[in-house]
Amino acid sequence: MATITAAMVKELRESTGAGMMDCKAALTETAGNMQEAQDWLRKKGLSKAAKKAGRVAAEGLIGAMISGPKGVVVELNSETDFVARNEQFQGLVKMVAQVALRVGADVETIKAAKIGDFTVETAISDAIATIGENMSLRRAALLEVANGVVASYIHGAVIDNAGKMGVLVALESTGKTDELAALGRQLAMHVAATNPQALDPSGLDPETVKREKDVLADKYRQQGKPENVIEKIVESGLKTYYKEVCLLEQAFIHDTGKSVAQAVKEAEGKVGAPVKITAFVRYALGEGIEKQESDFAAEVAAASGKK
Secondary structure, eight states: OOOOOHHHHHHHHHHHOOOHHHHHHHHHHTTTOHHHHHHHHHHTTOTTHHHHTTSOOOEEEEEEEEETTEEEEEEEEESSGGGGGOHHHHHHHHHHHHHHHHHOSOHHHHHHOEETTEEHHHHHHHHHHHHOSOEEEEEEEEEEOSSEEEEEEEESOSBTTEESEEEEEEEEOSSOHHHHHHHHHHHHHHHHHHOOSBSSGGGSOHHHHHHHHHHHHHHHHHTTOOHHHHHHHHHHHHHHHHHHHBGGGSEETTEEEEEHHHHHHHHHHHHTSOOEEEEEEEEETTTTOOOOOOOHHHHHHHHTTOO
8 A cells, every 4th residue: 555645645735726635535545646646636526726726705704803902803715705604614714813813913924823733724725625615814913902902893793703894992901801891892893884094193194194185275276265274274174084084083983972082081980990092903804805707698709709
């Protein structure tokens, strides 16, 4: 009986994109013959992952996980929304989030991290071969505080801690953890609803602010306003803009008569200590990914040489 080495399994995986265990089974069944093992995988319909690697993956799940004063959010993409209902894929999202809590938010570090005898990257490749769709770990973020909590909120949850949108909010405080967690969840829901661009004006991209100022100034120049008046109007307009895009200045969705900053200040009474929002992260599934649109009739016409 031929000895099946790890190098042989690796070679077969790279040439077929099939899962590690399937490659080992193929080599065992074919006494280590590489060509026959490739054919064996093709006949079983397992030589899939490599062919699927170029297909756009814009669906999937956002997963979040909290551990004390630390939290992570990850995005694992698939080709179709259907896969988000697959238990293997859901388990993969949870596993990736657990690993991110341990090793940090760098995607390549997460993919190289070991889970038992396998890496995360291997687990994703195996899931591609088994489920039959391209998948990719797109991004991850980690928030941590020295004292306080990191709270999370999942919108459009498919399972616990995974859904269509994930938010983390980090609160620095020495106050009551349970009150902080409740406040943090409210703030995370607010971030999900309003999609702020920064915590406060200092966190905004200077180019974005300059563009806003230029648009406002040009608008009033076209109305014939003098420059000294335009300057005052622009400053007023920027204050309105900040209330729209900066978290601390936005109207709090749970009490629109207050800004987020005011709501946090009032919550300090229940918390029993000063509270500071140090950071937030908001991941919406597939945002920024250009989805491919296919015209099936056009594809058939092209294949037949017609226009």
